Amino acid sequence: xxxxxxxxxRSMTFGMILLGLIVACSLAGSLIAQGKExxxxxxxxxxxxxxxxxxxxxxxxxxxxxxVLMVLLCLNLTLCxxxxxxxxxxxxxxxxxxxxxRTTDIPLSPEKLAEFCAYLEDRRFRKTEIGDAVVYxxxxxxxxxxxxxxxxILLTVLFGAATLYLPQVMDETCLPxxxxxxxxxxxxxxxSFHIEDxxxxxxxxxxxxxxxxxxxxxxxxxxxxxxxxxFGGYKIYQQTYGTAGAVTVRDKATGAEDPFTLTxxxxxxxxxxxxVWFEALYPDYSRDESGxxxxxxxxxxxxxxxxxxxxxxxxxxQTPVLAFPGxxxxxxxxxxxxxxxxxxxxxRIKQTPVIVNILLCGAFCLMILGLWFCFFGSPALVTVRPxxxxxxxxxPQGTRMELAALLEDGIQEKEEEKC
Amino acid sequence: MLNILFFTPxxxxxxxxxxxxxxxxxxxxxxxxxxxxxFLGGTAILTAYLAARGVVAGRIPLSNxxxxxxxxxxxxxxxxxxxxxxxxxxxIRVAAMPMTFLVxxxxxxxxxxxxxxxxxxxxxxxxxxxxxxxFSYASFVLAGCAGVRYLLISRxxxxxGQLVQIDYLSYRxxxxxxxxxxxxxxxxAIWAEQAWSAFWTWDPxxxxxxxxxxxxxxxxxxxxxxxxxxxxxxxxxxxYVPVVLFTFVGVNTLLPGLxxxx
Numbered sequence: 001x002x003x004x005x006x007x008x009x010r011s012m013t014f015g016m017i018l019l020g021l022i023v024a025c026s027l028a029g030s031l032i033a034q035g036k037e038x039x040x041x042x043x044x045x046x047x048x049x050x051x052x053x054x055x056x057x058x059x060x061x062x063x064x065x066x067x068v069l070m071v072l073l074c075l076n077l078t079l080c081x082x083x084x085x086x087x088x089x090x091x092x093x094x095x096x097x098x099x100x101x102r103t104t105d106i107p108l109s110p111e112k113l114a115e116f117c118a119y120l121e122d123r124r125f126r127k128t129e130i131g132d133a134v135v136y137x138x139x140x141x142x143x144x145x146x147x148x149x150x151x152x153i154l155l156t157v158l159f160g161a162a163t164l165y166l167p168q169v170m171d172e173t174c175l176p177x178x179x180x181x182x183x184x185x186x187x188x189x190x191x192s193f194h195i196e197d198x199x200x201x202x203x204x205x206x207x208x209x210x211x212x213x214x215x216x217x218x219x220x221x222x223x224x225x226x227x228x229x230x231f232g233g234y235k236i237y238q239q240t241y242g243t244a245g246a247v248t249v250r251d252k253a254t255g256a257e258d259p260f261t262l263t264x265x266x267x268x269x270x271x272x273x274x275x276v277w278f279e280a281l282y283p284d285y286s287r288d289e290s291g292x293x294x295x296x297x298x299x300x301x302x303x304x305x306x307x308x309x310x311x312x313x314x315x316x317x318q319t320p321v322l323a324f325p326g327x328x329x330x331x332x333x334x335x336x337x338x339x340x341x342x343x344x345x346x347x348r349i350k351q352t353p354v355i356v357n358i359l360l361c362g363a364f365c366l367m368i369l370g371l372w373f374c375f376f377g378s379p380a381l382v383t384v385r386p387x388x389x390x391x392x393x394x395x396p397q398g399t400r401m402e403l404a405a406l407l408e409d410g411i412q413e414k415e416e417e418k419c
Numbered sequence: 420m421l422n423i424l425f426f427t428p429x430x431x432x433x434x435x436x437x438x439x440x441x442x443x444x445x446x447x448x449x450x451x452x453x454x455x456x457x458f459l460g461g462t463a464i465l466t467a468y469l470a471a472r473g474v475v476a477g478r479i480p481l482s483n484x485x486x487x488x489x490x491x492x493x494x495x496x497x498x499x500x501x502x503x504x505x506x507x508x509x510x511i512r513v514a515a516m517p518m519t520f521l522v523x524x525x526x527x528x529x530x531x532x533x534x535x536x537x538x539x540x541x542x543x544x545x546x547x548x549x550x551x552x553x554f555s556y557a558s559f560v561l562a563g564c565a566g567v568r569y570l571l572i573s574r575x576x577x578x579x580g581q582l583v584q585i586d587y588l589s590y591r592x593x594x595x596x597x598x599x600x601x602x603x604x605x606x607x608a609i610w611a612e613q614a615w616s617a618f619w620t621w622d623p624x625x626x627x628x629x630x631x632x633x634x635x636x637x638x639x640x641x642x643x644x645x646x647x648x649x650x651x652x653x654x655x656x657x658x659y660v661p662v663v664l665f666t667f668v669g670v671n672t673l674l675p676g677l678x679x680x681x
Contacts, residue, residue: 012644019633026633030626030674061621146643163618204538226542226614237616348616360618364605371601375594395643397587 009072010079018073025069029060070157077154084147092143092379095393099137099381100130104388113384120382136382143394145373152367159360167352173242175261175344182349185213186232191220193345195241196302204238206345223347233351240346243303245281246339253333261342262308269313274332277311277318281341285322293322306341421475422531424468425489429527431461432496432520439516458516462496465523469493476533481549482540484671488526490549491667494557495519498592502561508588510572514564522560525668544610551602556663558596559635563660565589569653586648589656597635604628615677624678627666634659 008014032052033040041049041058056063108116117134121127125136174180179189188210197203205224210231211217218231228237245262251270260268262278269275283299285307295307308323312331323329328337380399381392391399435458442451469490472480480486499515502508569585607625608618619625638655641647671678 012640016637016640019637023630023633026626026630029621030623030630030670034621160618163612169616201535202538225538226610228613228616235616237614239616350616357612361609364609367601367605368598371598375591375598397583398591401584401587 006079009075010083011076012080015073015076015080018069018076021069022066022073025060025066028057032057032060034061035059070161074154074157077150077157081147081150081154084150088143088147091394092140095140095143095379095381096128096135096137097130099135099383099390099392100128100133102133102383102390102392104383104385105390107388110386113386113389116389117384125380125382132385134384136380136384138380139373139377140379142373142377142379145370145375145377148366148370149374150370152363152370155363156360156367159356159363162356163352163360166356167350169351170349171239171346172349173240173263173344173346175244175263175342180347180349182234186234187211188234188236188347188349190345190347193241193343195243195343200301202301204241204345206238206347208236208347210234210236230354233354235350235352237348237350238345239348241343242346243281243283243306243341243343245278245306245308246342247276247278247308248337248339250335250337251333252330252335259339267313268334268336270332270334273316274314275334276329276331276336277313279309279311282307282309302343303341308338421468421471424464424471425527425531428461428465428468429520429523431457431464432516432523435461436517436520439512443513454516455512458496458512458519459500462493462500465489465493465496472533476536478536479546479550481545481553482536483529483534484668485526485529485531487549487553487667488522488529490553491556492519492523492526494553495522495560498554498557498561502588502592506584506588508565508584510568510585511561511564511588514567515561518560518564539614542610542613544606544613548603548606548610551599551606552667555596555599555603556667558592558599559631559656559663560660562589562592562596562656563663565592566653566656570650570657573650573653582649586652589653590642590648593635593638593656597632597639600628600632600635604632620677622676622678623670623674624666624676627662627670627674631659631662631666634662 033044036058038053038058041052045052052058056065060066117136120136123138125138128135128137172180174188174190176190176192179187181187188208191207191209193206195202195204197205203224205222207220207222208229209218209220210229212232216232218229221229221231223229223236223238225238228235230236242263246259247262247268248257248259249268250257260266262281265277265279267275267277281303282295282297283303284296284305286294286296288294293307295309306325308325310321310323310329311318312321312329314331321329323336323338325338325340328335330336378395378398379393380396382399383390383392393399435454438450438454438457441447442449442454469480472486481490495515496519499511499519502511565585565588569582569589572585573582604625607628611620611625612618638652638659641655642652670676
């Protein structure tokens, strides 16, 4: 019974069932929006949100049953790889001696046989003479193709899971000139950020520098989309961006000045009664002939014509006003000078063991290599005897096709007879 | 000029399909040959179009639906010519030429203006990731075409040798497509880590690429381990073609995600 279960767990049938179930889960996960609020599902799927939530279809890829499927797949791959490696090693080791024992199943005339042997030698087949048989072999590493592929898939799933669950990821916004301090004391400072480069092309580049708790500094580094920067176990990505308003407040009486960055609604005031309410910053506007403004809220690049929407609060009266960069508003003894907006980056800071990423990339390379061996470097074995030849190897069909194309007859007829 | 270079192959492919159809229907060898020459001409001009667009744009023309669909049609055409030349499989034209025309027609329906490459696509992985996808999808489409041919002639009295050849070619195309799709997924994963900080995010495009990969993996297992061949395998490669097309077109249009710009 135990043997039967073990045999089933390592079987291809079990593997196929698991793959089918993973496909089913993936289908559900791609067709149903993932990770939304519960109320979203209630509104979107009024008829069956209950069962959807109960089955965890709102978060399929992190559900317990998907995890079980992946664990079982790993088990299947491990067991089948363990069995496969012994079998493959034996097959590879004894390939040529076993091929020499093959009896001829394709009769060929001596002329055709000579032509065929010349063709094989031309195709860089290795010639081994054993008794009265000559074995032509090629791609001996190809025996390990399937094993390497399955091993690589197993390693990819394992290391992939590690890269998914091990890193600590933080998303932070940071205004130029500000510094983020990590839990271990590492400081990440943003020196500057721009959305567009000097030519006006979208660029999204930040200049940052990282200082580790021991005082080591990275120096100024530029990060942009696709070009993160790693230092001291941290990897910093240019993730998002934003544009904030900027205002300088000057006390008319004392001459003291304070610059503020306006990232959210706020009330700037000395007495809490008279001052400026910052409502919003718009990237652009249009103005019709009668002087009416239409504010534009969407833009993909730099704010071309920024405009501040503010309320001036004076003795309990609030007046809505549009303020443009460079303009000054005086209220309650303070001068508010609106500046050009400030562009700032959204950084993703990832703390991850680099070795896991390297191992995962290694598994990727192994998978490509394994697949290449499987499909394009498959072992080919041809046993030649004076009366004809026999074609062997794990995928003899390709060699048969080549031989058929070469000789135009013989093999083709043999195939037909077999069919 | 670019428009002429784009629409000429479309017209040539259309004529090639029509003439190819008549050539087969009325057993006119010369008409079939003319159809093939038109197809070759169309492919050559399409190659010139892609090269010219690349020069004008200053980048590889693979950055949006139009460019990818055009490259996809070109990929099918180039692979068809390669298969025809190498494997002497003239029969594959019958289904593959209409597919090339259809994919290019789909491209013609997309906006054609040349846009600046968005920062997210400015990566060393761009060419490998999307270039492999072009040839991977093209291989799967050609495998499907071989499957169609297999199913059509298996009803009639044809030599088993021909069926074996078609079946084997279909498998080889799937094997090539599968290897390239693996390159697509893995290079995409490395690129995703560079761009979005995670190798895998279960984005709809990633998920559908994985679904396609698993479906073809099942095909390959059934073929190589269970030694299945013939009609069942032919049906599989035919049925999988819509999945490939959905991964390309459907996901981008119906399932918004991180790849929506593509």
